[in-house]
Amino acid sequence: MTVSTRPRRIVGLAATLALVAAACGGDDDSPVATDPPPATEAAPDPTDPPDEDDDEPVDPDDGDAGDAGDDGDDGDDGGDGGDTGRSGIIEVPADHETIQAAVDAAEPGDLILIAPGVYHEAVDVTTDELTIRGVDRNEVVLDGEFELDNGIRVLGANGVAVENMTAVNYSRNGFYWTGVQGFRGSYLTSYRTGDYGIYAFDSTDGQFEHSYAAGSADAGYYIGQCFPCNAVIFDVISEHNGLGYSGTNAGGNLLIVNSTFRNNRAGIVPNTGSYQLCYPERETTIVGNTVHSNNQPDTPAISVALLAMGNGILPAGGVRNTIERNLVFDHDRTGIGLVPFLEENPNDVIPPPEDWDRPCDEQRLDPVADDVPESLLWDPSENRVVGNVVSESGEADLAVASAGTDLSTLGNCFSDNTFTTTAPTELETLAPCDGEGSGDWTDGDLEVIRWLGEVETRPAAVDYREAALPERPVLDNMPDAASAPARPAVDVPMTIDLDAIEVPERP
Amino acid sequence: MAGVLALSAALSSCGVVGTADAVANAAPDAPINGPQGRVPQFIASCAVSHFAFDDPIVHPGHAGASHQHVFFGNEAVTASVGYDELLGAPTTCDQRLDTASYWTPVLLDPRGQRIDPTGAVAYYRPGAGVDHTTLVPYPPDLKMVAGDAEADGEQPLSVVAWSCGVSAVRSVVPTECPGRSTLRLLVTFPDCWDGERTWTASPDDRHVVYSSAGECPDSHPVPIPQLQLAVDHPPVDPDGLSLSSGAITTGHGDFWNAWDQDKLVNEVQNCLHRGITCNVSAN
Numbered sequence: 025m026t027v028s029t030r031p032r033r034i035v036g037l038a039a040t041l042a043l044v045a046a047a048c049g050g051d052d053d054s055p056v057a058t059d060p061p062p063a064t065e066a067a068p069d070p071t072d073p074p075d076e077d078d079d080e081p082v083d084p085d086d087g088d089a090g091d092a093g094d095d096g097d098d099g100d101d102g103g104d105g106g107d108t109g110r111s112g113i114i115e116v117p118a119d120h121e122t123i124q125a126a127v128d129a130a131e132p133g134d135l136i137l138i139a140p141g142v143y144h145e146a147v148d149v150t151t152d153e154l155t156i157r158g159v160d161r162n163e164v165v166l167d168g169e170f171e172l173d174n175g176i177r178v179l180g181a182n183g184v185a186v187e188n189m190t191a192v193n194y195s196r197n198g199f200y201w202t203g204v205q206g207f208r209g210s211y212l213t214s215y216r217t218g219d220y221g222i223y224a225f226d227s228t229d230g231q232f233e234h235s236y237a238a239g240s241a242d243a244g245y246y247i248g249q250c251f252p253c254n255a256v257i258f259d260v261i262s263e264h265n266g267l268g269y270s271g272t273n274a275g276g277n278l279l280i281v282n283s284t285f286r287n288n289r290a291g292i293v294p295n296t297g298s299y300q301l302c303y304p305e306r307e308t309t310i311v312g313n314t315v316h317s318n319n320q321p322d323t324p325a326i327s328v329a330l331l332a333m334g335n336g337i338l339p340a341g342g343v344r345n346t347i348e349r350n351l352v353f354d355h356d357r358t359g360i361g362l363v364p365f366l367e368e369n370p371n372d373v374i375p376p377p378e379d380w381d382r383p384c385d386e387q388r389l390d391p392v393a394d395d396v397p398e399s400l401l402w403d404p405s406e407n408r409v410v411g412n413v414v415s416e417s418g419e420a421d422l423a424v425a426s427a428g429t430d431l432s433t434l435g436n437c438f439s440d441n442t443f444t445t446t447a448p449t450e451l452e453t454l455a456p457c458d459g460e461g462s463g464d465w466t467d468g469d470l471e472v473i474r475w476l477g478e479v480e481t482r483p484a485a486v487d488y489r490e491a492a493l494p495e496r497p498v499l500d501n502m503p504d505a506a507s508a509p510a511r512p513a514v515d516v517p518m519t520i521d522l523d524a525i526e527v528p529e530r531p
Numbered sequence: 532m533a534g535v536l537a538l539s540a541a542l543s544s545c546g547v548v549g550t551a552d553a554v555a556n557a558a559p560d561a562p563i564n565g566p567q568g569r570v571p572q573f574i575a576s577c578a579v580s581h582f583a584f585d586d587p588i589v590h591p592g593h594a595g596a597s598h599q600h601v602f603f604g605n606e607a608v609t610a611s612v613g614y615d616e617l618l619g620a621p622t623t624c625d626q627r628l629d630t631a632s633y634w635t636p637v638l639l640d641p642r643g644q645r646i647d648p649t650g651a652v653a654y655y656r657p658g659a660g661v662d663h664t665t666l667v668p669y670p671p672d673l674k675m676v677a678g679d680a681e682a683d684g685e686q687p688l689s690v691v692a693w694s695c696g697v698s699a700v701r702s703v704v705p706t707e708c709p710g711r712s713t714l715r716l717l718v719t720f721p722d723c724w725d726g727e728r729t730w731t732a733s734p735d736d737r738h739v740v741y742s743s744a745g746e747c748p749d750s751h752p753v754p755i756p757q758l759q760l761a762v763d764h765p766p767v768d769p770d771g772l773s774l775s776s777g778a779i780t781t782g783h784g785d786f787w788n789a790w791d792q793d794k795l796v797n798e799v800q801n802c803l804h805r806g807i808t809c810n811v812s813a814n
Binding site: 249 | 564566569625626628694700708709801806808
């Protein structure tokens with residue numbers, strides 16, 4: 025593909041000059057910011073028209089949409105037969121050649137329906153309540169060709185749903201929401217990306233479901249910097265990523281359920297750090313997941329993934345998390361490990377426990393401490409680990425650890441798990457979730473600080489562009505993709521009956 | 532004031548500091564630090580492109596005329612390269628449409644051996660207190676220098692600083708860092724433009740200055756994103772370090788806007804104007 029940059033440069037210069045004129049013009053009543061971004065119709069993004077079947081628009085009633093994958097757990101799939109008048113429906117490439125042009129032309133509530141093809145675009149979305157949908161999940165492919173940054177990036181636009189498509193080869197993220205209230209990613213496939221696969225930052229009220237992410241250097245799925253997040257990750261697969269899931273400073277009605285995290289460097293890793301807002305990570309609920317074999321040595325990986333490698337569920341410096349009824353097996357280090365995060369060179373101090381209930385919107389306004397220490401020790405505190413089935417762990421099936429703190433003071437508890445080994449030993453006797461514990465907390469300490477020294481012995485990160493990945497799988501489509509009505513992310517998150525979730529069967 | 536004037540004079544080699552009316556804006560009001568996300572931003576993370584004794588801004592067309600620099604971003608940069616040659620060239624940045632060039636002097640150990648950076652992060656944000664909705668993208672071909680290559684004393688911490696990793700703690704010279712901490716050089720660039728010129732070589736007539744109290748001066752009324760360039764080095768003993776430009780206090784940085792201009796405009800509008808944290812640097 026060759027794309028001329030000349031028209032884009034001219035437009036860019038013109039836009040710059042226009043903005044300068046606005047800023048220098050002295051017209052205080054016409055601030056630049058209140059103007060909408062200039063229309064981009066004159067500056068098409070570097071996009072090829074679909075290069076497969078590009079001689080005809082797809083018949084929305086053709087193909088396999090509706091044939092596959094109604095697994096019965098998504099009972100809200102519309103199905104009223106579609107809108108034959110096409111009002112509020114913008115088709116790509118029939119109505120607009122590019123996804124970006126369609127998005128820019130759309131109004132809140134519209135459905136953008138994308139025909140099969142390969143789209144070399146990095147789409148930015150700034151309009152609320154759009155539904156952006158591929159007609160066929162496996163054949164609507166956004167390809168960044170290792171040059172473009174994000175497949176679809178939603179910037180402060182609330183209630184945008186992205187459904188039924190694939191993003192591959194982006195230098196940053198496959199699908200990304202930032203600064204929004206209301207997000208949904210459904211039936212998405214993200215494959216081979218430089219940072220995250222499916223990603224929400226500084227965003228609340230959303231869900232990721234029926235999706236697949238592989239080959240991300242950071243995490244396949246990420247929800248971060250939110251409290252309460254009010255978000256759900258449901259029925260997803262994450263494999264061959266640096267981390268299966270990561271969520272820095274996230275939590276509060278944040279559920280990760282009924283999903284599979286396998287063959288990543290590490291599995292589910294909620295984590296804390298003061299380099300971004302709303303610390304610590306807290307109140308993430310992890311239930312009914314299958315987490316196994318997260319020792320994968322040949323994935324792309326950020327440095328934290330090297331440190332976390334060989335662990336199944338690893339809240340690092342997290343508090344008040346609930347980890348119940350997960351099936352966890354085959355990990356070099358721990359199956360479920362509550363570990364500290366030793367943050368060197370922090371940006372603030374650790375907030376006191378009475379601040380852990382404060383919403384992110386309020387907490388983010390706090391001034392930063394004047395006197396910041398050289399390091400912070402974020403201990404895992406007040407986490408509940410109950411009813412999990414954990415086996416085949418190299419160091420311990422269940423573990424809690426610190427770097428000097430008396431573990432008996434941290435308030436973590438373990439009950440009704442199926443396991444063979446723990447660190448410290450007799451962990452369910454030391455720290456039951458009901459009643460008083462007893463025993464010696466120093467017996468069998470994990471001595472987790474040694475992991476820091478072992479980072480350099482871990483297999484090196486692999487360039488995300490070259491990592492050996494399983495072939496991109498052909499996966500279920502959403503029901504009735506071509507005909508289901510628009511469904512912006514205003515009804516999220518879905519309701520989850522946590523009590524009904526059982527420990528998964530071993531695959 | 533004397534210190535500021537000395538700084539103005541010393542910065543002359545980099546073509547940054549000049550007229551009396553702008554002296555008050557020779558540095559930001561305070562160092563920029565703290566957790567990311569408090570103000571909108573977009574960033575680019577860039578590997579080292581190359582090393583050269585070139586400075587295409589201060590000594591254009593004269594290969595080998597400069598002290599040694601380490602270049603990040605655009606891989607086509609030479610002492611004599613032109614703006615048009617930079618467009619579309621390969622970049623070492625993860626944001627592949629960031630084909631701008633960034634460069635700083637090289638860190639040297641007590642024996643004068645080069646300590647190669649591990650990479651750099653370019654943070655683009657509003658200057659402190661500046662209305663983010665008013666920011667104007669850099670014009671194509673804008674060139675800026677920040678810091679003083681010939682400083683004979685400490686520079687303002689708000690312009691040139693050192694830190695251990697991403698710590699909020701800043702110092703005017705490198706300090707002993709805990710554990711395996713990396714050493715970071717931070718250079719903060721001017722964020723007010725005169726709206727006309729893309730470069731001025733004269734120290735008495737500069738084209739960019741710093742905002743103060745959230746405002747740009749009348750002489751330079753156009754608020755532009757405040758670039759903070761962070762250059763990361765491996766863990767190192769701070770004793771006896773110097774820079775290729777001279778003493779360890781001679782830190783400075785150069786920026787040449789050769790971004791894909793459409794992408795730059797897009798990021799300013801969609802990230803900064805909309806108040807969005809478009810991405811963060813993890814550590």
